[in-house]
Amino acid sequence: MTNMMKQLRLIVEREYVTRVRRASFIAATFLTPLAFGVFIAIIHFIFRYESDDALRIAVVDPDHIFGGAIADEKNVYFKLVGEPADSLRSRAVREGDRFPFDAILAAPRAGQVLRKDYQVDYFSDRKLTLDAEPILLERLQGALRRHKIRQLNLKEEELTALDTRLVIRAHPMQPSEDDSSPFAGKIAAAIGVVMGLVMYTTVFIYGMMVMRGVMEEKTNRIVEVMVSSVRPFPLMMGKIIGIGAVGLTQVAVWAVLIPGILLAVNLIFGISPRPDTLPIETVDWNPADAELMIEQIAYDLYQMRWRLILPLFVLYFLGGYFMYAALFAAVGSAMSDDLGEGQSLTIPITIPVVLASYIMLAAIQAPHSTLAVWASIFPLFSPIVMPARLPFDPAWWQVALSLFLLGLTAVALVWLSGRIYRTGILLYGKKVNLMDLLRWMFR
Amino acid sequence: MNGRLREPPAALKQEEIMDVLLELQEVSKRYGDKIAVDGVSFSAPAGQLFGLLGPNGAGKTSIIRMITTITRPDSGKLFFEGRSLGGRHQSVIGYLPEERGLYKKMYVGEHLIYLGRLKGMDKADARQKAGEWLERFGLSERWGQRVEELSKGLQQQVQFIATVLHRPRLIMLDEPFSGLDPVNAGKLKEEIRGLAQAGAAVILSTHRMEQVEAICQRLVLINQGRTVLEGSLEAVRGRFQQNRYRLQYAAPWAPAADGPYPLLPIGEGEVAVDLPAGHTPNDFLAWAMAAGATVSSFRQDAPSLNDIFIRLVKQP
Numbered sequence: 001m002t003n004m005m006k007q008l009r010l011i012v013e014r015e016y017v018t019r020v021r022r023a024s025f026i027a028a029t030f031l032t033p034l035a036f037g038v039f040i041a042i043i044h045f046i047f048r049y050e051s052d053d054a055l056r057i058a059v060v061d062p063d064h065i066f067g068g069a070i071a072d073e074k075n076v077y078f079k080l081v082g083e084p085a086d087s088l089r090s091r092a093v094r095e096g097d098r099f100p101f102d103a104i105l106a107a108p109r110a111g112q113v114l115r116k117d118y119q120v121d122y123f124s125d126r127k128l129t130l131d132a133e134p135i136l137l138e139r140l141q142g143a144l145r146r147h148k149i150r151q152l153n154l155k156e157e158e159l160t161a162l163d164t165r166l167v168i169r170a171h172p173m174q175p176s177e178d179d180s181s182p183f184a185g186k187i188a189a190a191i192g193v194v195m196g197l198v199m200y201t202t203v204f205i206y207g208m209m210v211m212r213g214v215m216e217e218k219t220n221r222i223v224e225v226m227v228s229s230v231r232p233f234p235l236m237m238g239k240i241i242g243i244g245a246v247g248l249t250q251v252a253v254w255a256v257l258i259p260g261i262l263l264a265v266n267l268i269f270g271i272s273p274r275p276d277t278l279p280i281e282t283v284d285w286n287p288a289d290a291e292l293m294i295e296q297i298a299y300d301l302y303q304m305r306w307r308l309i310l311p312l313f314v315l316y317f318l319g320g321y322f323m324y325a326a327l328f329a330a331v332g333s334a335m336s337d338d339l340g341e342g343q344s345l346t347i348p349i350t351i352p353v354v355l356a357s358y359i360m361l362a363a364i365q366a367p368h369s370t371l372a373v374w375a376s377i378f379p380l381f382s383p384i385v386m387p388a389r390l391p392f393d394p395a396w397w398q399v400a401l402s403l404f405l406l407g408l409t410a411v412a413l414v415w416l417s418g419r420i421y422r423t424g425i426l427l428y429g430k431k432v433n434l435m436d437l438l439r440w441m442f443r
Numbered sequence: 444m445n446g447r448l449r450e451p452p453a454a455l456k457q458e459e460i461m462d463v464l465l466e467l468q469e470v471s472k473r474y475g476d477k478i479a480v481d482g483v484s485f486s487a488p489a490g491q492l493f494g495l496l497g498p499n500g501a502g503k504t505s506i507i508r509m510i511t512t513i514t515r516p517d518s519g520k521l522f523f524e525g526r527s528l529g530g531r532h533q534s535v536i537g538y539l540p541e542e543r544g545l546y547k548k549m550y551v552g553e554h555l556i557y558l559g560r561l562k563g564m565d566k567a568d569a570r571q572k573a574g575e576w577l578e579r580f581g582l583s584e585r586w587g588q589r590v591e592e593l594s595k596g597l598q599q600q601v602q603f604i605a606t607v608l609h610r611p612r613l614i615m616l617d618e619p620f621s622g623l624d625p626v627n628a629g630k631l632k633e634e635i636r637g638l639a640q641a642g643a644a645v646i647l648s649t650h651r652m653e654q655v656e657a658i659c660q661r662l663v664l665i666n667q668g669r670t671v672l673e674g675s676l677e678a679v680r681g682r683f684q685q686n687r688y689r690l691q692y693a694a695p696w697a698p699a700a701d702g703p704y705p706l707l708p709i710g711e712g713e714v715a716v717d718l719p720a721g722h723t724p725n726d727f728l729a730w731a732m733a734a735g736a737t738v739s740s741f742r743q744d745a746p747s748l749n750d751i752f753i754r755l756v757k758q759p
Contacts, residue, residue, distance in 0.1 A: 003563065010560055018548055221544030225605070228511040228538040229561040231530060426513065 008234045008241075015213070015242025020249060029253050037261035041268075055132055058101040060085045063110035066143045073135050078105075089123055102126055105136065108144065113151045118144065183293070187300045188391035189364045195313055196360040196388035198251070203320055203353060203383070206247040207328040211346070213239050214332030214425070223425045232422035236333075237414075240325045247321075309390045312399065319406040320383025324349065326410075326417035333424030334432040345434065356384040367392035377402040379409035416441045464489040464644040465510065465528070465613055470519035472505050479505040481668040482519065487644045487661070489612070492635065494655035494662035495648040496748075498756055502668040503648050504541075504617075510646065511538045511615055523613070534563040537611030541618045541648075543602050547591035551577070554590060555605055562609035569608065576604040580630070596623060603631065607638060614638060617648045632658060652748040662748075664755060671755045676748075683751045686718040687744040688727065693737040704730065715744060 019025055058081045059070060070078035081088065085106045092099045103124035120140060122128060128136075149156060170184060214236070217223040226235055331345045359381060363372035367389045376386040376394065382402045386394070423440040424432070465487040472480040480502045487493040497503045508514045509521060512530055521528040523535075545554055552573055559569030577583050580600050590598060599622060607614060619635070620628045636658060639645045647659060655662055655676075662679065664672040672679060691713045698706060698714075704727055707715040718727060728741060 007561055010557065014546075014549075014557055018546065022548065220547070221540065221542040222546055223544070224513070224540040224542065225538060225544065225558070225602075226561075227513045228536065229533055229558065426508070 004231065004234050007230050008238050011230070011235060011238025012242040012245065015239050016245050019243070019246045025246070025250070029250050030257070033254055033257035033261050036258060037265045040262065041265045044265075055103065055126075055129075056101045057103045057105050057136075058088055059105045059107060060088065061107040063107070065107045065110060065147050066139075067146065070139055070143075076132055076135050078139070085121065085123070092123075107140070110147065110151075113148050183296050184300045184303070187297060188304075188367075191304065191309075191391045192364050192367070192388035193361070195390065196357065196364075196384050199317060199320055199384045199387055200353065200357045200360070202247055202251065202317070203324045204350075206243055206321065207324045207349075209243050209246070210240055210325045211328035211332035211335075213243065214329050214421070215335050218333060218335070218425050227422075227425065232425065233418045236326070236329050236418055236421045240322065240329060244321055244325065304391060305393070312390055312403075313387050315403060316383045316387050316406070319379075319403070319410045323379070323383070323406070323410040323413050324353065326414040330417035330420035330424065330437065333421040334427075334437055335424075336429070336431065345432070345437070348434065352380040353384070356381040360385045360388045363388050367394070373398060377405060379405045382406050419443070462489040463487070464524060465646070466522040466525075467506070467510075468520045468522070470506070470509060470516045470521060472502075472509060472514065472516050474505075478668055480509075480516070483663075483665065483668070483670050484519075485663040485670060485673045487613070487646050489644045490639055490642050491644065491660045492639045492658050493644065493646045494659035495646055495665070496650065496652070496655060496662055496752065497665035498650060501665045503665060505668075506665065507538075507540075507615055507617055507648055510613075511536055532613075534609065535612045537562075537606040537609065537614045539603060539606040539614075539616045539619055541621070543599055545590045545598060545602060545605070547589070549590055550586070551582070551588055551590060551593070551601055552586035555601070555608055558605045559608045562611075564609050572608050572610075573604065576608060577601075579634075580604065596627060599623060600627065600631075603634075607634075612643055614643050614645045615648070616645065618651075619647065620649075620651070620654060652752050656748045664752065666756050672751070679748070679751065680745060683746045683754075685744065685746060687715055688718065688724060689713060689715050689740075689742055689744050690727075690731060690736070690738060691740040692731075693739050696734075696736045698731070698734050698736070702730070702734065712739075 054075050054077065056077045056079070059066065059078050060083070061080055062084075066080065068080070070080065072078055079101070083091075085104055088101075088104050092101070092104070103122060103126065106121040106123075108118045108120055118140075122136070148154075149159060217226070223235075327349045328346070331349065334345060356375070359371060359375040363369070363375065363385050366372060372385065372389060373394070375381045376389050377398060379402075383406065386399065386402050390399075419442075420437050420440045423443070424437075463486045466484075467486070468484050469482045470480055470484070471478070471482055483502070483506060495503060495506065505514070509516050510528075512528060512533055523532050549557070552570070555573035555577075556566060556569040559573065560566060564572070574583070574586070577586060582597065582600065585593065585597065585601075590601065593601065603619065606616070614635075616635070619631060623631060635645055635647070647655065649655060659676060661675050662673070663670060674682075689709065693712065696712075704716050704718070704722075707717075709715050716727060718724065724741070724743075728738065732738065
């Protein structure tokens with residue numbers, strides 16, 4: 001037994017070390033977050049790219065809607081002109097390039113204060129760009145609003161008071177201190193989705209890696225030497241554990257690097273998540289709201305029962321990874337040198353994983369629905385569905401039952417996979433189907 | 444899985460006393476409907492080279508896998524020094540499979556240490572032994588190279604080192620010379636002889652008879668899952684000794700075709716003769732000289748292993 005443990009340790013170590021030092025691993029681990037950062041930076045750069053093309057607009061405002069002055073914007077310059085719009089237009093045609101403006105904006109006429117809809121004329125040979133249009137609209141709406149307030153003898157505050165804003169605060173029936181904010185549900189959903197997706201991707205990526213590793217050993221024929229030194233079971237387990245450790249290393253590096261690089265991108269390019277990069281929304285954005293929101297989100301995150309959620313997440317990760325990785329190992333052992341031929345054998349494994357991910361997305365919407373509850377207990381789905389439900393405080397018996405079944409199933413499937421594996425790795429030149437695999441399990 | 448001490452089988456007592464290391468007793472193995480091995484028995488002594496012969500598909504690989512504890516027999520038993528062979532013997536068995544394979548991305552030295560440690564060596568011992576063996580094969584400077592950077596022949600030598608690194612007492616070599624050039628094959632042959640002289644039982648599985656003839660002391664011939672022939676090389680040869688002789692003579696000699704001996708011309712100045720029952724070589728020589736032959740040499744025509752092999756395998 002101690003000898004087997006020693007061998008297992010050696011195999012785990014080899015699987016881990018030879019993978020982690022590969023250039024492809026180092027590239028994937030360190031360049032992925034970097035590429036991510038570069039991508040974000042480029043996206044922001046594209047959206048923040050400001051035209052260096054100046055637009056000079058002559059504003060005709062006979063009724064002084066604008067109150068005598070209009071604030072310029074970068075590359076958009078306004079000038080109030082006394083001349084009527086029609087004469088300006090004919091001058092523009094006549095003077096051509098010598099005309100000092102690119103466009104003429106005719107401000108709306110005063111009067112009819114209760115009118116809601118206005119049409120404003122804009123004359124130019126240049127298309128109204130997506131950059132400039134919101135600026136014009138914002139200037140016009142602001143000017144009309146101020147004009148109407150003056151005309152109606154209202155006060156700015158009175159008008160603001162009419163804009164009612166509402167949030168629904170959810171409380172538990174029993175009053176308690178850890179009162180959640182209106183964001184609690186959304187945060188729980190976000191955490192749930194992140195955990196569910198992390199489970200889904202890790203199971204797939206590293207499960208496939210196990211399968212490829214097993215196939216390589218078999219087609220390499222090294223497996224024949226290996227099984228004359230080690231029993232097949234520790235050989236399989238060593239690979240699964242070693243690759244699992246590779247996965248944890250990669251995820252850990254990403255967990256540190258991705259937020260770090262995003263922060264760095266922010267600092268370098270001055271990109272902030274504040275919506276002022278999106279001019280259309282600036283109208284009713286109140287910075288005080290943002291601070292409150294961030295505070296509340298932080299508070300809600302703090303209120304999550306992390307001390308329960310994280311260890312449970314790790315348990316589900318282990319159960320799910322071992323269960324699926326063992327199945328992938330079994331399939332890998334049955335494959336011949338031809339990858340395409342064996343691909344059909346992976347379908348019975350991928351179907352539950354994909355199904356589970358869809359159920360997980362549904363479970364986020366309705367975490368206590370019958371589907372969500374039972375899918376989070378069914379062992380083939382639970383590693384992906386239950387982590388998504390964890391932030392919504394599922395009943396303890398559901399978690400306990402689900403973990404128990406998952407543990408049982410994982411042990412059973414690892415054992416059965418071991419039986420397929422020990423037959424599959426020594427079999428060459430025969431096309432294997434699902435029935436063969438089932439037969440090997442119980443032979 | 445309790446081992447038990449056994450008396451040497453009767454068949455061996457008749458021949459010389461041997462230090463039997465591995466013994467197979469009525470071993471059978473089936474895969475599905477196909478019987479791969481059917482009641483095979485033989486013994487491999489320590490300190491000798493043992494040939495495991497058989498045509499393709501005879502069941503050699505199935506036997507090898509049972510000897511290397513990769514699979515177990517369906518019936519029959521395998522013994523290592525009189526005790527039931529099992530997983531605990533893996534550390535004293537070295538196996539070179541016919542289809543070679545190493546981890547391509549690993550470094551040569553690292554790989555050898557890894558395989559040695561799996562066989563129970565400690566790290567320092569494995570490192571030292573690996574260094575010694577690489578030096579013996581003139582491969583010392585390959586220590587830090589990746590396996591995939593080596594030529595196929597060199598990979599094969601590295602794999603041989605991996606097979607014997609942990610000082611196995613039973614060495615199972617499956618077609619060890621295939622793919623090697625004559626120089627390296629000769630070098631390997633010497634090393635294998637050395638290992639046997641140092642006390643290991645070396646089993647050489649091959650379908651190349653001349654290799655067995657050149658280096659093995661004992662052999663077993665397997666055909667269609669069954670033992671066809673087992674024994675020392677001399678005994679086997681002796682059993683298939685024919686009454687055939689070769690006579691070389693100084694030309695010219697034209698014996699009459701209707702003489703008492705059927706002569707088979709072999710080449711210029713040479714004939715073979717199968718002596719009929721009741722005739723001795725003396726009778727034949729006397730007749731030949733009387734018929735006018737100037738004899739330059741006369742010897743018994745020993746059958747090659749190849750002839751025996753083909754004759755036995757062709758039998759229905």
